Amino acid sequence: MLQVSGLNQYYGGSHILRDVSFEVPEGRLTTLLGRNGVGKSTLLKCLMGVVPTRSGTVRWNGRTLDKAPPYERVAAGLAYVPQGREIFPRLTVEENLLIGAASRGKPAGVPDRIYQLFPVLRTMRQRRGGDLSGGQQQQLAIGRALMSEPKLLILDEPTEGIQPSIIQDIGRALRLLVDEFGMTVLLVEQYYEFARHLADHYVVMSRGEVVASGEGGRMEEEGVRELIAV
Numbered sequence: 001m002l003q004v005s006g007l008n009q010y011y012g013g014s015h016i017l018r019d020v021s022f023e024v025p026e027g028r029l030t031t032l033l034g035r036n037g038v039g040k041s042t043l044l045k046c047l048m049g050v051v052p053t054r055s056g057t058v059r060w061n062g063r064t065l066d067k068a069p070p071y072e073r074v075a076a077g078l079a080y081v082p083q084g085r086e087i088f089p090r091l092t093v094e095e096n097l098l099i100g101a102a103s104r105g106k107p108a109g110v111p112d113r114i115y116q117l118f119p120v121l122r123t124m125r126q127r128r129g130g131d132l133s134g135g136q137q138q139q140l141a142i143g144r145a146l147m148s149e150p151k152l153l154i155l156d157e158p159t160e161g162i163q164p165s166i167i168q169d170i171g172r173a174l175r176l177l178v179d180e181f182g183m184t185v186l187l188v189e190q191y192y193e194f195a196r197h198l199a200d201h202y203v204v205m206s207r208g209e210v211v212a213s214g215e216g217g218r219m220e221e222e223g224v225r226e227l228i229a230v
Contacts, residue, residue: 001026001184002047002152007056009039009046016042018208020056024152024201029178029185031195031216033228034205040188041083043205044156047186048080049073060152074103079150083157083188085141089130093121096129096140100147107147113181114143117173135166142170146177152184153177159191167191171198192225204228 002024009017016039024030034040045051047058049070058065065073074080087096094110101107115122118139124132129140138158145153155174159167171194177183178200189195195202199216204227214222 001061002186003057003059004043004047005057005059007043007046007058008054009042009051010054011042016208017046017053017056020205020208020210022203022210022213024184024186026184027178027182028200029174029187029198029216030201030203031199032186032188032203032205033190033192033195033224035228036190038205039208040205041156044080044082044154044186044188047073047154048078050080071103074148074150077151079145079148079153081141081145081153081155081158083160085134085137087129087132087137087140087144089128091129092126093129093132093140094125096144097121097125097147100144101149103148110147114146117146117176118143118169133163135162135169138162138170139166139173142173150183152186154186154188156188157190158187159189159194167194174198190228192228196220196224 005021007017007020020043032040046053049068060076097110098107120136121140121143158170174185178185196219202214202216202219202224203210204212204224212227
């Protein structure tokens with residue numbers, strides 16, 4: 001579904017992404033792992049067109065996206081949950097969610113599926129986003145991304161700073177999206193155990209390069225834990 005080939009990106013004189021190539025299989029959950037500073041977040045921004053690439057190709061369902069602006073990528077079926085959530089703190093939960101559907105025109109309302117995935121959002125739909133806890137804001141950010149009805153959901157470290165109970169809720173929701181709704185998920189994560197339990201497929205980055213990839217069920221025997229610890 002998503003094919004990345006020979007992607008390169010620089011910040012000033014620093015070579016951040018080095019010929020990055022990998023695939024995200026359709027209808028599966030792919031985890032992208034690596035230590036801080038290896039280029040994971042930069043890669044996601046390149047996939048969404050937020051940061052331009054120096055060279056390389058991003059293909060989505062056979063279409064080349066290299067020159068497409070972010071809004072065209074969203075319209076094509078990509079959705080992005082950035083690191084730090086970036087919800088609108090002064091808007092209500094419901095208003096935050098409705099903004100996520102902007103690419104589809106004016107929505108009639110919030111689909112029940114969003115509230116089924118994250119029941120707390122229904123309970124707090126009239127509260128301002130800034131009044132929610134960090135974990136609740138993360139659920140709101142994911143719900144907002146889902147409002148665009150994506151085929152590929154891209155998440156940047158959704159467990160960062162989140163209490164364990166909500167991490168479990170997020171994990172269950174992601175598996176449900178893949179297993180029941182057929183969505184494709186690309187999950188950037190540093191929390192190894194969370195990634196290992198969810199992954200159908202994995203990719204590991206180090207120093208701006210892809211150094212390993214394979215089936216999620218083989219992460220332990222293929223030494224992925226050690227790769228991201230060095």
